[in-house]
Amino acid sequence: QVQLVESGGGLVQPGGSLRLSCAASGFTFSTYAMRWYRQAPGKERELVATISSSGDNTFYSDSVKGRFTISRDNAKNTVYLQMNSLKPDDTAVYYCNFNRARNTYWGQGTQVTVSS
Secondary structure, three states: OOEEEEEOOEEEOOOOOEEEEEEEEOOOHHHOOEEEEEEOOOOOOEEEEEEOOOOOOEEEOOOOOOOEEEEEEOOOOEEEEEEOOOOHHHOEEEEEEEEEOOEEEEOOOEEEEEOO
C-alpha cells in the first residue's frame, strides 16, 4: 500500500525557513521521480519542485527558484523541501507526489503559513 506522509509545516515569519519531509512507503522509492506541489486558498494546485529518482536532476518553478531546494535520501525513502527566505505568498498546503503508470499518488499535505 502506497503511503506518502508529509511533515514539517508550521507558522513562520517572513524571511524565515522551514524544512518539509515526505516519508514514502509501499513502493520502490529509489526508482521514481518525486515532486512537491502546493495549493493556496482559492488557487489551483501548482508544481513547486521535482527531483529525479537518483537525485541528480531537479526542477523548480520560477516562483521558488533560488529560495527552495528539493533533495532526497533513497536510503530513508524520504524527499525533502528546504524553504528559505519565505514570503507570505508561500502560504499554502504542501503535498508530495509521484506518478506510477497511470496512477498519481498524493500525501495528506502539510500546512505552511508565512505571516508576521
